[in-house]
Amino acid sequence: MRARPPRALPVRSTVRLRRPVDIWHKPALSAVVALAIPDLTLLALGRLDLILYTSAGAMCALYAHGLPYAARARTLPWVVLGMVASLAVALTAASLTTSTALLVVLASLVAAVHKMVCDATRIGPPGNLILTFIAASAFFVPQRPGQVPLHVALALGTGAIAWLVCMAPALVRPQGPERIAAARALEAAAGLLRSAPETGGAEPAGTAQARHATAAAVNAAWHAVFLVPVRAPGRAAARARLERLLVRAESALGDRDPVGAQPTGRAAEADRLSGWARELRGGRPLPEVPLSPAQAEELAGITAETTAAARTTAAGARGTVTKSHAPDDDGSGPLVLRHPAPGLPRGLRAVAARLAPGSPLLPIGARVAAGCVLAGWASMAIGVGHPYWAVVTAASIYQANTTLSWQRALQRTLGNLLGLLLFTALLPLIHTGHLAMIALALAFQLGAEAWITRNYWLGSVCVTPVALLLTGFGGHLPARTLVTDRWIDTVVGAAVGLACCVLVTNRRAADRIDIALERLAAAEAAAHRRLAAREPAGRDDTPEAGWTRDRLAGCLIELREAVDVAAGEWWQRPLPQERIALAEQQGHRVLAVLVRRLSTPVAAA
Known part of the structure; x- marks a missing residue:
């Protein structure tokens, strides 16, 4: 069958600003606090040359903010261990060889692993970018074998600080993440009700998209709620109220009349769902939600479902659950269900299944490896002193397909250029001392998280100065050299990476x-x-x-x-x-x- 010709690549939509993500401030503030503690400590000790290693662990505070706290407590240690393991590999390689070409290859392979594993685990923002940035930088830091254990220990210690910072809000709002997830589901359901016709007839063009968004939001909210432990009576009662809200939101997918009382009550129901979403976001007590008889029956069925899941999972821990317990499972691979049926792969087994031969993630990994290697070697050929910037740029542009990768390449190039101009304008302030550098780095980190959800290029305006400041703590290269090398590496990495994306197709x-x-x-x-x-x-x-x-x-x-x-x-x-x-x-x-x-x-x- 003849292949489709290339589509036109978008430009205007690539730079258009979106509404910011509702919880952008949570990872932003967590990262700032987790970075500030070791940064100020190193400043007091006069050892800012170690800031790259402490930043490795502290940057883990950007992850897992969409998970309930019990699940976050289990997930963040894996992120920290992944970061520390990558750093250890990079530092060990840097201590054993000085071949820049070989280090580029190793950094590229690590970047490919980061991309595939982050996609397979669905860890969420910021994905593989932070891991690759830290690890690729560490490959090119002069290192002696005897220094590696201390530097890895610093990363592990600041990773523990990041865990504490990310878990601290649980003391104030222990139900915050699941309430946010439920609020998103209610808002999506309200949007679906407003987009659908009041009576029979053809659905408007936007209804199918709204239906998909609602199904995804409701599915994600149920998944978040089912991650909440219910050992304490108070937690069980709170979760039960969230379940009633989600049943009400889910009814928008199936009922012409979601309330079961008024034939034209869709607009009123949408207003109620939006009001409940505002109450959830505002931290007010969970509302008492009335249910129709059919919705009450569904909630009873969900209670039976979770009870059976807990029972069979416990039995599985004793070795009595087999594959046959998964109803109607065709063995074609794991699905991300809101509450997976017993017997389906979970944890590391599920990740391994998504990376098995034939996985669509493997061509993406091949793209990343090839693009990063060629970008790094091209940077070396031009004579740039920081080839890892080209590696990181190439790794950052690879998205799910060619069109999205083109958009990311354009966004990265535009954002880096503006970030370099901003860094140059602030050089007089940067040269006033290390305290000013730390303050600017923290401010830029906050700005990056605030802006990157609006558009990647806008966040890159702040990310670029942070990268340059981290380089400035560990060395004394002239600012002009830093800016010039960064710009050349950005263009080389984006161009070579995009070329490999086009040539290494994902059939x-x-x-x-x-x-x-x-x-x-x-x-x-x-x-x-x-x-x-x-x-x-x-x-x-x-x-x-x-x-x-x-x-x-x-x-x-x-x-x-x-x-x-x-x-x-x-x-x-x-x-x-x-x-x-x-x-x-x-x-x-x-x-x-x-x-x-x-x-x-x-x-x-």
Whole structure:
């Protein structure tokens, strides 16, 4: 089949500003505090040459802010260990060889690993960028073998500080992350209700997009809520109220009348959902949410689902759960469900499954490795003294497809240029002393997190001075040399990286759509069987019904993500647009039926 020709690359939308993410201040303030503690300590000790190593651990404070605190406490140590391991590899290599060409290759391979692992774990922002920036820089820091243990220990210690800083808000708002997730779901559901017609007829063009956004937000919110432990009675009561809110939000996916009382009450229901979202964000007591009989039945089914999941998970810990416990599992791979069925891979096994041979992440890793190596070598050939900047630039532009990578390359180049101009303008202040440098670095870090959610190029305006300041703490290169090298490396890294992105095509992007369509068809068939099998009395199939619904929602989200990735990839075979549209329409209809008809087991009725 003939491949699709390249699409026109967007420019205007690439630099357009968006609304900032609602919780941008949380990682921003956490990073500033986690960086300020070791920075000021090193200033007092007169050892600012160690700031790169302490920054490695402190920068981990940027991660996992979307997770409830119990899950965050488990996730952040893995981020810190990944950062420390990468730093150890880089420093060890730097202490054993002085070959710049070899160090570029090693830094590029580490960057590829960062990209694939971060995508496989779905760790979220800032993804692989911070890990690659620190590790690539460390590859080119002069090092002796005897210094490596101390420097790694400094990173591990500041990583512990970052963990404490990220966990500290739990003392004030212990339910903050799950409340934010629920508020996002309520807001998305309100948007869906406002976009859909009051009565029958064709849906407006934006409704399908709003439906997908609502399904994703509700799915993410359920996943966050199910990560909250309920050992204490107070926590159980709070989680139960959040579940009632999510049931009300989820009803927007399935009910023409979400309230069950007024035939034209969609606008009023949207206003109620928005009001509850504001209460959640404002920290006010969780509202008492009335449910219709069908919604109350669904909540009872969810309670049975979570109870069964906890029971079978505990049994699995004793070695009694097998693959057969996963209802309707076709063995085609793990899905990210809001509450995974027993027997599906979890943790490290799930990450390994996403990186198995045939994974769509492998071509992305090959792109990163090839692009970073060639960018670093090109920088060396030009005579730039900091080839790791070219490596980091190339690694940073690789996104899910060619179109997104082009956008990131343009954003990175524009942001770095403006950041270099800003750094140059502030040189008189920077030269006043180390305290001014630390203050500026912290201010730029805050600004980077505030602006990067509006657009990557705007955040890069602040990221560039931070990188230059970190370099200034460890060396004494003239400012003109730093600025010139940074600009050359940015252009080289972006150009070479983008060229490799175009040449190393991801032919598996379209194949992923076929797999997603097959999974969706299987999930729909399982849903139809579940709906048809609800009549026999005494059969407690509520947990399986819940997992069937979750699997169908996950398949719809997975299909939309696969289509978005393949649509921006070059030299792909034509996408089956009609088949995709029909599959999504049918899938959403079946999901709506499941949402409406999911109820308690017949025996308990």
